[in-house]
Amino acid sequence: xxxxxxxxxxxxxxxxxxxxxxxxxxxxxxxxxxxxxxxxxxxxxxxxxxxxxxxxxxxxxxxxxxxxxxxxxxxxxxxxxxxxxxxxxxxxxxxxxxxxxxxxxxxxxxxxxxxxxxxxxxxxxxxxxxxxxxxxxxxxxxxxxxxxxxxxxxxxxxxxxxxxxxxxxxxxxxxxxxxxxxxxxxxxxxxxxxxxxxxxxxxxxxxxxxxxxxxxxxxxxxxxxxxxxxxxxxxxxxxxxxxxxxxxxxxxxxxxxxxxxxxxxxxxxxxxxxxxxxxxxxxxxxxxxxxxxxxxxxxxxxxxxxxx
Amino acid sequence: xxxxxxxxxxxxxxxxxxxxxxxxxxxxxxxxxxxxxxxxxxxxxxxxxxxxxxxxxxxxxxxxxxxxxxxxxxxxxxxxxxxxxxxxxxxxxxxxxxxxxxxxxxxxxxxxxxxxxxxxxxxxxxxxxxxxxxxxxxxxxxxxxxxxxxxxxxxxxxxxxxxxxxxxxxxxxxxxxxxxxxxxxxxxxxxxxxxxxxxxxxxxxxxxxxxxxxxxxxxxxxxxxxxxxxxxxxxxxxxxxxxxxxxxxxxxxxxxxxxxxxxxxxxxxxxxxxxxxxxxxxxxxxxxxxxxxxxxxxxxxxxxxxxx
Numbered sequence: 001x002x003x004x005x006x007x008x009x010x011x012x013x014x015x016x017x018x019x020x021x022x023x024x025x026x027x028x029x030x031x032x033x034x035x036x037x038x039x040x041x042x043x044x045x046x047x048x049x050x051x052x053x054x055x056x057x058x059x060x061x062x063x064x065x066x067x068x069x070x071x072x073x074x075x076x077x078x079x080x081x082x083x084x085x086x087x088x089x090x091x092x093x094x095x096x097x098x099x100x101x102x103x104x105x106x107x108x109x110x111x112x113x114x115x116x117x118x119x120x121x122x123x124x125x126x127x128x129x130x131x132x133x134x135x136x137x138x139x140x141x142x143x144x145x146x147x148x149x150x151x152x153x154x155x156x157x158x159x160x161x162x163x164x165x166x167x168x169x170x171x172x173x174x175x176x177x178x179x180x181x182x183x184x185x186x187x188x189x190x191x192x193x194x195x196x197x198x199x200x201x202x203x204x205x206x207x208x209x210x211x212x213x214x215x216x217x218x219x220x221x222x223x224x225x226x227x228x229x230x231x232x233x234x235x236x237x238x239x240x241x242x243x244x245x246x247x248x249x250x251x252x253x254x255x256x257x258x259x260x261x262x263x264x265x266x267x268x269x270x271x272x273x274x275x276x277x278x279x280x281x282x283x284x285x286x287x288x289x290x291x292x293x294x295x296x297x298x299x300x301x302x303x304x305x306x307x308x
Numbered sequence: 309x310x311x312x313x314x315x316x317x318x319x320x321x322x323x324x325x326x327x328x329x330x331x332x333x334x335x336x337x338x339x340x341x342x343x344x345x346x347x348x349x350x351x352x353x354x355x356x357x358x359x360x361x362x363x364x365x366x367x368x369x370x371x372x373x374x375x376x377x378x379x380x381x382x383x384x385x386x387x388x389x390x391x392x393x394x395x396x397x398x399x400x401x402x403x404x405x406x407x408x409x410x411x412x413x414x415x416x417x418x419x420x421x422x423x424x425x426x427x428x429x430x431x432x433x434x435x436x437x438x439x440x441x442x443x444x445x446x447x448x449x450x451x452x453x454x455x456x457x458x459x460x461x462x463x464x465x466x467x468x469x470x471x472x473x474x475x476x477x478x479x480x481x482x483x484x485x486x487x488x489x490x491x492x493x494x495x496x497x498x499x500x501x502x503x504x505x506x507x508x509x510x511x512x513x514x515x516x517x518x519x520x521x522x523x524x525x526x527x528x529x530x531x532x533x534x535x536x537x538x539x540x541x542x543x544x545x546x547x548x549x550x551x552x553x554x555x556x557x558x559x560x561x562x563x564x565x566x567x568x569x570x571x572x573x574x575x576x577x578x579x580x581x582x583x584x585x586x587x588x589x590x591x592x593x594x595x596x597x598x599x600x601x602x603x604x605x606x607x608x609x610x611x612x613x614x615x616x
Contacts, residue, residue: 155498190463199511
């Protein structure tokens with residue numbers, strides 16, 4: 001069970017959306033109460049302008065039983081989750097929506113439509129997920145990527161994962177994000193391929209293949225987030241101890257890291273899938289309504305990055 | 309045919325050996341004229357104190373027919389190249405010789421004895437070869453490694469190859485050698501594994517796993533040795549255009565690079581095998597006497613590195 005901690009740093013993101021018009025967001029198949037309540041809460045907070053896409057009768061009945069008002073929310077009828085996904089993606093393709101939000105369907109189903117070769121929302125950039133964590137014991141937001149979409153990314157995919165995270169960190173107001181590339185050690189060894197990838201990513205940043213951030217790695221987690229630990233290791237690194245972004249070696253490591261932060265360090269989470277034509281708000285089943293609104297705020301700030 | 313160019317930068321190395329006592333050098337199986345003449349020339353120049361190890365009668369006859377004086381040169385009788393190799397290595401192991409010099413036997417035969425598990429001269433460091441090239445069109449000596457011993461080195465071997473080259477460059481008077489890690493491009497791509505190794509080696513230097521030098525790579529050859537080419541590419545690198553050491557991706561690339569420098573750019577060459585208990589002077593069949601003396605000078609300067 002998630003602890004009921006206040007997450008000021010995520011709250012602040014929601015505050016920062018105030019100047020922007022609500023983001024037209026196609027909510028895909030919001031057919032259970034948490035999914036519908038999250039979308040409605042974000043709509044009522046004027047973070048998003050929700051367009052619910054799913055079985056209309058079922059959604060109306062759910063709203064009524066849950067005491068949720070759908071008065072000024074558009075509803076696009078779609079008989080099942082597959083149709084809802086297709087229609088929501090079509091809303092984006094035709095310029096009628098600026099973001100997608102996952103309702104009560106499996107992530108894979110939504111993502112399959114997003115990456116569909118012809119009808120999808122692909123860009124040149126590989127699609128990846130970023131968790132934005134509000135950890136009470138860490139002085140700033142911590143972005144963790146990719147703990148949700150790419151399972152065992154190779155070097156080129158990791159480069160795109162980093163680029164996506166940099167874009168989001170900048171959108172959240174970090175001028176020059178510090179990206180720690182995690183492994184189990186700080187030194188390079190071919191026995192731990194993640195250390196080699198880390199070195200390669202750093203050199204990519206040096207060569208201008210990755211821009212807008214300071215990268216260092218491999219770093220063990222302690223050295224990424226604790227100045228004290230980094231000092232003990234005599235690491236001369238601007239990133240060590242002060243990371244904004246943690247790049248995890250693979251999905252398994254990332255998943256455990258995120259869940260540990262949530263369940264043992266009382267972290268609040270928001271999350272966003274980047275690299276598609278529009279941001280995709282990818283809430284998880286366990287997210288409370290506040291988490292879901294914060295995830296919507298990420299999409300708003302991301303959509304308005306670059307100052308428009 | 310090698311051009312008859314003067315190689316001032318190699319000459320200077322020979323000059324710099326003057327303060328040092330001749331290095332006690334076991335010359336293994338010097339049974340053809342170039343091998344014997346090179347050893348005798350280095351002995352007469354007081355660079356080395358030659359200990360000829362091989363079939364005594366045959367060596368004496370060769371000296372006589374070639375007009376080489378062996379007056380004050382020790383001669384250790386050994387019936388064939390295999391025995392000569394074993395005895396020369398034994399001279400090192402028992403502290404009677406401070407260097408080995410290859411005569412007229414195959415490199416593999418000598419190296420097999422050197423790396424022999426029990427009776428050899430191994431250290432913790434991987435054994436590698438460094439060419440020291442005097443290229444008339446380049447303002448300083450250029451070290452190229454490894455174009456002679458390690459065929460397709462992996463990352464850890466490359467690290468030792470770099471460490472050996474740094475040690476030699478320092479011994480030759482370069483305070484902080486600039487090491488260019490060569491590939492075909494400057495950017496990182498997993499399609500060219502040498503670019504990944506290059507990045508990993510740079511990070512190893514950052515992490516203190518390789519010390520005493522400035523590393524950059526991947527660099528294409530033009531950017532490694534031409535400031536102009538590096539400037540056109542907008543490379544912000546202290547190494548680019550000013551390399552002291554070129555690390556080649558593998559032996560084939562290195563071999564071609566060295567031979568092109570010799571035959572088309574009139575380069576003079578000296579060479580040394582490092583990483584064993586003592587330096588090994590590994591001349592090649594085509595080396596003239598001056599090249600061989602310069603290689604001996606490398607061994608002397610290397611043996612006296614660190615100021616003793």
